[in-house]
Amino acid sequence: MLVAMTKEQQLFQLHAQLSQQELQTLKKQHQFFCPQCSEQLLLKVGQIKIPHFAHQKNSSCHSLFSEGESAAHLLGKQQLFQLFKKLQLNPFLEPYLPSLKQRPDILIRKNDRQYAIEFQCSPISHDLFRQRTNGYRKADIIPIWLLHTPEQFKTPGMFKISINHTNAQYTQHYKSQKFLITYDVGSKTFYYASNLIHIHKRQYFALVNVLPLHHQHFPFLIPEKISNAKFCLLLSSFTKFRDQYLRPRLLLSKKGVKDRFLRAIYEMRLTMASLPAFLGIPVRNTNAFDIFCLEWQIQLFYFMKCHELTPGTMNLRAIPYFFEWSRMELTNEREMAVEHYINILRKLDIHHVHEKIALKQLFDVLYDELVAIG
Incomplete structure (x- = not known):
């Protein structure tokens, strides 16, 4: 604490301009009290911490005024x-x-x-x-x-x-x-x-x-906001992380065919070499997931494949059914992340998982989604 009450009911504030001699005089000649509980306070003048007030041990005010x-x-x-x-x-x-x-x-x-x-x-x-x-x-x-x-x-x-x-x-x-x-x-x-x-x-x-x-x-x-050039470097670093994440994920899974992520990759005939640029991209609210964005985005495409949907035809009210189908917990933030991703796919005019897009197009859409302030 840096503020205390004097005997005259005036607030007293410790400040950096007080000399060591002035502090010692205050400690010897004056009494200070807690502004809330009125208990007498100690004026501590040490060599490590700056001067401060503290309650006596076993004070009943510890729940209101933090000590230590x-x-x-x-x-x-x-x-x-x-x-x-x-x-x-x-x-x-x-x-x-x-x-x-x-x-x-x-x-x-x-x-x-x-x-x-x-x-x-x-x-x-x-x-x-x-x-x-x-x-x-x-x-x-x-x-x-x-x-x-x-x-x-x-x-x-x-x-x-x-x-x-x-x-x-x-x-x-x-x-x-x-x-x-x-x-x-x-x-x-x-x-x-x-x-x-x-x-x-x-x-x-x-x-x-x-x-x-x-x-x-x-x-x-x-x-x-970050510049276009720096965002380009950031997106490149993110893509490298995606590729580094995918390799051990594919090789070290212990669930085999029960791994829904691996099954989705197999059923959609995806490989590390042919992974589309729009899979495993950063979107708003993706921090709400416990898994890397690549996993839930691939599962979303697999869900659309199984239900004969495309990003353009998928009704946003179907998002809760996607979470139930993929056995992931549904939260408001996760639902918003999926909605953001679907909107990005629509802006990119993506119809299926094997579609090709220009990296410049992806960059522009993601810059608007994650960076642009206006």
Whole structure:
């Protein structure tokens, strides 16, 4: 905690400008209390963490005010608070919101809208994340989650990254753009992982850009869409991954004819050498599947073959029957992914699985689907 109440019922905030001597004087001559539970607090002035307030052991307030904050979390809140002050946003540090029983790291106001800034340095469950996010929204407060920058994000450029389920929940959306905003306290730098293209499981292709703290504004910068040239490289890398995925998948399956993916490939007379370019392509929401997109897309073509359908004649209301037929669990996101894929096939004017298309045509359609913002 960086904020406490004095005996005179005034809020007191620890800030970076306080000298070691001033802090020691405060510790000896003043008492500080929790703004919520009114218990007396300890002012901790050590050599590792920045100065902060903490409850006594066995405090009954531990469920409302988090203890054991990391040095990065304390320092990050302080740095972000100073940024918002510089931007004249009248920020409030660690304000307790009684109606929500929640305490954002920072609360700011701009153009009659309130924003709760949460700087996340430790994992939280999806249920807690959803509970806190919904709480803010019900109070007409816009939540913004900033992730403490993972090491793999600290190199700018375009490459494959891993985003676990906990960190994926902080993904932000702007039109067709998906991105993660992260902040590194050591370098005072924002790292943006943008233009996220899901590959398989926790793996994504991403474009990582950097923005120094003093160049940030509010609302936070929205990353630009990826260029045609970079998207071409990304799509080429995705195709290589598809081919690398397929070979061991074909050779190492233990289910034999019971493997629905292999059966679909056999029945449709597909080979690694003749795999059409429109099979195993990235589409929106494909991260909802537990399997690589190539698998469910091939099974979709097999479903259409068995039911004498084409992408043009398949009614979108038949998508739930496809999931039942393929024995895959149906979710809203998965249904949307299949719908996106069918729409792409229609734009490409695909009628059967052995059709040939120009790579430029596929590129243009996928660029519109995954990148274009307008």
